[in-house]
Amino acid sequence: MNWKTLFSTPPPDTVWSLDGQKLVVVHRDRKTGDRCAAVAVPEDIFHLGVAGLQSVDEQRLTGLLTSLQETINGVRRVAVVIPTHWVRCFLMEAGELPRRRADLQDVLRWRLKKLLPIAPADLRIAASIQSFGGDQQQVLCSTMSETAIAHLESAFEGAGISPGLVVPRVYAFVLEPASLAVHRVIVQQEDSLLSMAVVTDGGVRFIRTKPLPQSGGSWQGVEREIALAMSYIRTTMAIDGDIEAVVSASEEATVRSIAGLLERQPGVAVRIPDARQICPDVNLASTLGSARLAPMAAVLNGGAP
Numbered sequence: 001m002n003w004k005t006l007f008s009t010p011p012p013d014t015v016w017s018l019d020g021q022k023l024v025v026v027h028r029d030r031k032t033g034d035r036c037a038a039v040a041v042p043e044d045i046f047h048l049g050v051a052g053l054q055s056v057d058e059q060r061l062t063g064l065l066t067s068l069q070e071t072i073n074g075v076r077r078v079a080v081v082i083p084t085h086w087v088r089c090f091l092m093e094a095g096e097l098p099r100r101r102a103d104l105q106d107v108l109r110w111r112l113k114k115l116l117p118i119a120p121a122d123l124r125i126a127a128s129i130q131s132f133g134g135d136q137q138q139v140l141c142s143t144m145s146e147t148a149i150a151h152l153e154s155a156f157e158g159a160g161i162s163p164g165l166v167v168p169r170v171y172a173f174v175l176e177p178a179s180l181a182v183h184r185v186i187v188q189q190e191d192s193l194l195s196m197a198v199v200t201d202g203g204v205r206f207i208r209t210k211p212l213p214q215s216g217g218s219w220q221g222v223e224r225e226i227a228l229a230m231s232y233i234r235t236t237m238a239i240d241g242d243i244e245a246v247v248s249a250s251e252e253a254t255v256r257s258i259a260g261l262l263e264r265q266p267g268v269a270v271r272i273p274d275a276r277q278i279c280p281d282v283n284l285a286s287t288l289g290s291a292r293l294a295p296m297a298a299v300l301n302g303g304a305p
Contacts, residue, residue, distance in 0.1 A: 014027045014075045016078055016079070017081045019041070020046055022039070022040060023040075024296070033280065036278065037071045053148040055151065076160060080167070082169070087143060089171070092111060094137035108127055124143065125143050142168060169291075170186060170188045170197055171197070174199055182200065185197070185268075187262065189258065194210045206237065230268075248291055259272060276288075
């Protein structure tokens with residue numbers, strides 16, 4: 001996955017969103033406007049494991065995709081947004097890296113061996129080398145079970161759809177067109193995960209994902225992680241200018257609470273993306289919520305398959 005290409009190529013016309021509850025598609029037509037459709041997902045289609053998405057009921061997913069593709073009349077080549085907790089995200093110091101892609105993959109697998117409870121050979125790795133500050137380099141990568149991503153791709157192909165980009169929600173916001181803010185902090189919460197990313201110097205310079213308790217004490221964990229991350233951003237990363245904080249969460253109350261925490265930080269301006277306009281059906285847009293629609297809008301406006 002080449003993030004520089006994503007920043008410079010035209011956005012897609014059709015974006016899909018998958019999660020354990022809803023399958024959503026938005027197709028952008030410059031003449032007639034956006035079209036949006038969604039269907040409920042049976043709870044046993046996607047199976048999660050210790051390293052994210054573990055397996056997919058390919059046949060049933062193909063049926064759901066085919067039904068929505070016929071409804072929306074979308075294009076074949078698309079972008080797909082998935083929950084952040086389906087993947088594992090890492091930012092590594094580059095050091096001396098090989099030029100050949102196959103050799104780079106081998107080096108990353110060796111480094112990931114100590115970080116993930118799954119054999120590196122069983123992983124699909126998407127990686128991008130980012131340069132900043134002269135000769136400094138970092139590697140931004142995300143991983144998923146090879147079996148799971150292969151089943152996802154096969155399900156889409158079975159419906160006549162070709163995913164050109166599969167991106168977790170937190171990275172979807174990275175693809176938004178650059179705002180006037182020099183420094184951007186993305187705070188994205190799902191039911192079981194808090195994710196934070198810092199976009200500055202033309203790339204992602206910080207990525208942090210923190211699992212949250214399934215019940216009880218989860219909000220305290222959010223408060224602590226935001227406080228620790230902001231302290232790291234200001235002191236260790238030495239970012240002392242104004243920061244735009246982009247907030248997305250599964251519940252509106254959580255969005256407001258996280259926004260309140262960030263607004264108390266000096267030099268931070270909060271932006272809450274409201275992307276319900278990409279779904280013309282007001283009732284459907286309300287049901288889907290901005291937590292699903294905002295990452296899709298970010299990819300429509302700035303990404304590319």
